Amino acid sequence: VLGAAVDLCREVGYAKVSIEAIAALAGVGKQTIYRWWPSKAIVVLDAFIDALGDQVPYPDTDDVVADLQATLTQVARLGSDPERGPYFAALMGEAQADPDLRKALVDRFIRPRRDLVRQRLRRAQQSGDLSADLDIDVALDLLYGGIYHRLLLHNAPLTDRFVADTVALVITAHTSRPRGKATSSIPRRKAPPR
Amino acid sequence: VLGAAVDLCREVGYAKVSIEAIAALAGVGKQTIYRWWPSKAIVVLDAFIDALGDQVPYPDTDDVVADLQATLTQVARLGSDPERGPYFAALMGEAQADPDLRKALVDRFIRPRRDLVRQRLRRAQQSGDLSADLDIDVALDLLYGGIYHRLLLHNAPLTDRFVADTVALVITAHTSRPRGKATSSIPRRKAPPR
Amino acid sequence: VLGAAVDLCREVGYAKVSIEAIAALAGVGKQTIYRWWPSKAIVVLDAFIDALGDQVPYPDTDDVVADLQATLTQVARLGSDPERGPYFAALMGEAQADPDLRKALVDRFIRPRRDLVRQRLRRAQQSGDLSADLDIDVALDLLYGGIYHRLLLHNAPLTDRFVADTVALVITAHTSRPRGKATSSIPRRKAPPR
Amino acid sequence: VLGAAVDLCREVGYAKVSIEAIAALAGVGKQTIYRWWPSKAIVVLDAFIDALGDQVPYPDTDDVVADLQATLTQVARLGSDPERGPYFAALMGEAQADPDLRKALVDRFIRPRRDLVRQRLRRAQQSGDLSADLDIDVALDLLYGGIYHRLLLHNAPLTDRFVADTVALVITAHTSRPRGKATSSIPRRKAPPR
DNA sequence: ATCTAATCGAGACGGTACGTCGGGTCTTTTG
DNA sequence: CAAAAGACCCGACGTACCGTCTCGATTAGAT
Numbered sequence A, B, C, D: 001v002l003g004a005a006v007d008l009c010r011e012v013g014y015a016k017v018s019i020e021a022i023a024a025l026a027g028v029g030k031q032t033i034y035r036w037w038p039s040k041a042i043v044v045l046d047a048f049i050d051a052l053g054d055q056v057p058y059p060d061t062d063d064v065v066a067d068l069q070a071t072l073t074q075v076a077r078l079g080s081d082p083e084r085g086p087y088f089a090a091l092m093g094e095a096q097a098d099p100d101l102r103k104a105l106v107d108r109f110i111r112p113r114r115d116l117v118r119q120r121l122r123r124a125q126q127s128g129d130l131s132a133d134l135d136i137d138v139a140l141d142l143l144y145g146g147i148y149h150r151l152l153l154h155n156a157p158l159t160d161r162f163v164a165d166t167v168a169l170v171i172t173a174h175t176s177r178p179r180g181k182a183t184s185s186i187p188r189r190k191a192p193p194r
Numbered sequence E: 001a002t003c004t005a006a007t008c009g010a011g012a013c014g015g016t017a018c019g020t021c022g023g024g025t026c027t028t029t030t031g
Numbered sequence F: 001c002a003a004a005a006g007a008c009c010c011g012a013c014g015t016a017c018c019g020t021c022t023c024g025a026t027t028a029g030a031t
Helices: A002-012 A019-026 A030-036 A040-052 A064-080 A085-095 A099-126 A136-153 A160-170 B002-012 B019-026 B030-036 B040-052 B064-080 B085-095 B099-126 B136-153 B160-170 C002-012 C019-026 C030-036 C040-052 C064-080 C085-095 C099-126 C136-153 C160-170 D002-012 D019-026 D030-036 D040-052 D064-080 D085-095 D099-126 D136-153 D160-170
Strands: none
Touching: A002 A019, A002 A040, A019 A030, A019 A040, A040 A085, A040 A099, A064 A085, A064 A099, A064 A136, A064 A160, A085 A099, A085 A136, A085 B085, A099 A136, A099 B136, A136 A160, A136 B099, A136 B136, A136 B160, A160 B136, A160 B160, B002 B019, B002 B040, B019 B030, B019 B040, B040 B085, B040 B099, B064 B085, B064 B099, B064 B136, B064 B160, B085 B099, B085 B136, B099 B136, B136 B160, C002 C019, C002 C040, C019 C030, C019 C040, C040 C085, C040 C099, C064 C085, C064 C099, C064 C136, C064 C160, C085 C099, C085 C136, C085 D085, C099 C136, C099 D136, C136 C160, C136 D099, C136 D136, C136 D160, C160 D136, C160 D160, D002 D019, D002 D040, D019 D030, D019 D040, D040 D085, D040 D099, D064 D085, D064 D099, D064 D136, D064 D160, D085 D099, D085 D136, D099 D136, D136 D160
């Protein structure tokens, strides 16, 4: 059912997939697709989420920085995966033209993941690991925003390094037990901290 | 010429604009549009840039934080402007399906503006106003990424407040002469600092 | 369905009819026309044949000359009818550029009618009314060819008189019981037989 | 100049020739063609007549039947020539949609040739070789009509045999000194005269 | 010998129609 | 009796030429 959608996306790219083609490949009447999904985009969103399967659980240790880094690295790797990244970027793109898709994408994919991170951050604030001054919503927008920015604009690769730098910049500076400087603890290649 | 594109976008929204309609409204043969532009998206990009006109110059005082805040507030206001924001979001969206558009969008709109900010940051580092440890590219991705994130996902409004918080979080913490706390100096409405 | 084609031909002439216009007038999608007909010409051919309806039966008395004259007069009147003649001429013209149309035109319109005449002539030969020496195919080409010639070239009007002369020249001369001279028995206006 | 038209016709067929293509191939501006010719058809007509060159003169012996046969055989051979026949048929076809072309075609190609034959027939009548009863215009329409009929409809090949039969049927029967029977003097293959 | 005017090539322009694709709705047929 | 198959109306696509229209560049004849 959704398999056909995934296959077609892989073969010709999201933009060139049509409902007709999905129906034909799946050996299904067009009507059947329209009966169950409101638009091509939501079919593909379903297929995308379906293909992701039950992802590894978000880590939850007592080190908030490590947890965040692990979680966001997962996100960045999804984005840089040549198999799934372009998909997701395409859905984000299509969502700009289709409010229903935007809502579905946020409700079913983005917000759940984001909420887990928010809760982790909140807990860190409650436990005193994280400065209470930090506006969690702003921090989240920066953390995810940076990653999405690179995903959508292709101006720089979505490396683990970038995630580490991001976390260092946004979070580490506000931890009660800062680990070194504001920049990442991962040694840089070009200008390694002494 | 491009005026018709702008008008149509305003009337029916980017997604429903067709080259046929632009040609008809502009009193122009379709061929003429195809002769000069490779796709609807690039026509609209041209129209968009054209409509922006010669924007106010980027400020360049001796206060890097104030400069950044001014510059990014301009960006955020463009994004939250009901007239131009959806346009730009639509172009970003379309760019996910059209590499040529992505390149054009980055080359002709995003990068020039970003480069100005980069230069300002670099100068701040050279003058010692900004910590040399800060990775400017990461900082830029966070600054813009946060704004674009809210623009594209509509999860929260693109307020001046948000820009201020962003700048405070990403930049102020690394200035040699930090102004108060890590968060913005603009008083919050909901939870004003005493 | 085909009615729209007929109406349009009447209004603006065959050459200016477009498939788009037929579809629009018929309240039908263009695709539907392309689904069922290979070209504008065949649509019009269908409409033409359809409009002719079930023509009067070809006469079949014991007088072969009278039968032929009646039959060919019908043909000539179709050609000289300002309503249907130009149609048919246009189809013949288009057929020179479209082999499929030529085949369809011959198979579905010209040959059936011609075959009836051929059979009548053959019977006349068998009954001895017509000389066995006459090559029926040549005779048919002359009978129809003369009429089509005037239809297509407009060098002279397609009168009953002309048909009578044609039949006289081609057929009467070979009947066992010639009626008078080789020329028609219809009195001429200009040079009446003395 | 006209050469390009001829070449293009040979390569892709009359129907697919466009003025643009002729201009491009001839290395000439489109305007130049429009300046000198009113339509593609007339360009090709010019090219056609030009390519025919100064044809062999029409024979004029004292044997009207032989003269006719020679003349019409020439016509039939033009029609059956795979190089020139389809051209001419295409022009005849186009002429059905373009009155100017029809006039030009008749005035500059068909009528001059036809008039030569008419004069020959008239002289035959005056000299008593041909029955005065024969209506020359009718005879001409039959002679040419038969040939054109086969040329345009492709229902049978345009052989010398056919021309001979035609002349025999239309003319020989009315000569004062008929040569044998009404049918041709050329022996048939299938049913040779005894 | 210079100037003037016509003609040329090139090709952009506003248009019309092409034939194709896909959207979303509908009806018919079949398992 | 649900679903495959697919016809239907529709709108837009990108292309091909149409016939008109500037453009310089190039000649030609008149001055």
